[in-house]
Amino acid sequence: MLKNRVIPALLLKGGGLVKTTKFKDPKYVGDPINAIKIFNEKQVDELMVLDITASKEGREPNYGLIEQFAGECFMPLAYGGGIKTVEQAKRLFASGVEKVCLQTAALDNPALVTALADRFGSQSVMVSIDIKKDWLRNPQVYSASRAKVIGTNWLDLLHQLIEAGAGEVLLNAVDKDGTLSGPDLDLIQKASKAVEVPLIAVGGISSLEDIKAAINVGASGVAAGAFFVYFGPHRAVLITYPKYEELEKLLKTE
């Protein structure tokens, strides 16, 4: 049967890899090509690279760098950051990316999601939704590039973007980002009940048990940053990924 995916999510800033905490305070964790080579050797299920400043700076994807990433990946690669047009996405697919991930452009212009799905198939279009909880712990949609909460109802937005053609949803719990404090299971469960397409949960993963918990409440896949790039209580940078046999044992369905 189909396996649940466990996906390292790497954040790109100015050509280097960084790791944020609650979307702030990016810390340099290393050279992306080197990290991707290591993840390739470790045979990760899939890899995700998100350029966290492209949209903020109104910049296009760094095609040259992304092509180098794809050249090191003998597994599927998803890229997000700064994509605004069909032509840009086409260039990314030509350079070896399997999926594009949209947030800013999807919020501004859901028609782009439709245009991409029509042209390249919905399986290659992922939308990323960042959720911040307000003081009453209600989920609010957060725009990462504008660094603020926007008023749209999060479940309505999910439905709208899937209706528009998104084939996969990346659900990011902003308050959990980089904290290694466990996933927001309640959020993941609500989202996975609401959507038909595969849901990838990210934010807060700190252990194999966290991965299993997120999958048990309905995630098709789990992505993580800090868990795969930090090691130990002092957050030493060390790239790790569980062995296939470990994941197999962990995620085996009874």
Added chain:
Amino acid sequence: MTNSPVYIIDTGLANIGSVARMIQKIGGAAHICNNPNAIGSNGKIVLPGVGHYDHGMEALNKHGFDAEFWDEVIKRDVPVLGICLGMQLLCRSSEEGTSHGLGLIKADVKKFRFAQEENLKVPHMGWNIVEPGVENPLIPNLETEQRFYFVHTYKVVPDDDNIVIGWANYGGVFCAAFQQKNIFGAQFHPEKSHQFGIELFSRFIAL
């Protein structure tokens, strides 16, 4: 390892770069080519593809990879590996479109259909195990499991299960790979399947 050229058919529909990179990685000579006249009968052919069935057939015909070309391929016994949509185009027809396929394989392409309570998502996307079918040179019977990366909404349904060289299970078993003489097809993406894909391409190159 033989160094006979591997011609990757490029009709603008697939991520041919990753196929070429994997073939180069294992020491093969990959040639990306969009013109049937550039293909020599001493080599092997990979037909990758993603996207809509009708667009796939249209692109093949537009570039001259027409019935006459495939007749020659069969006659000269040139090994062919169709990947994903490429595999489906080797069949007779697809529920996805109205175009006739190449018809080299007696099979039709049908959509995954599941009862709601099965809770299975379409497309079938992610890693799945492929069990070897009839004895064949690409997917051998090994003690260790072989897993591959899939992304597809339609599946190949052959008339005769004796051409199936790999089975996968998604709400029921389906044909993940087939072989009829020199014509091979894989529904999954070996170029995105780590060592499992590398091994499969190595076996194809060694044919």
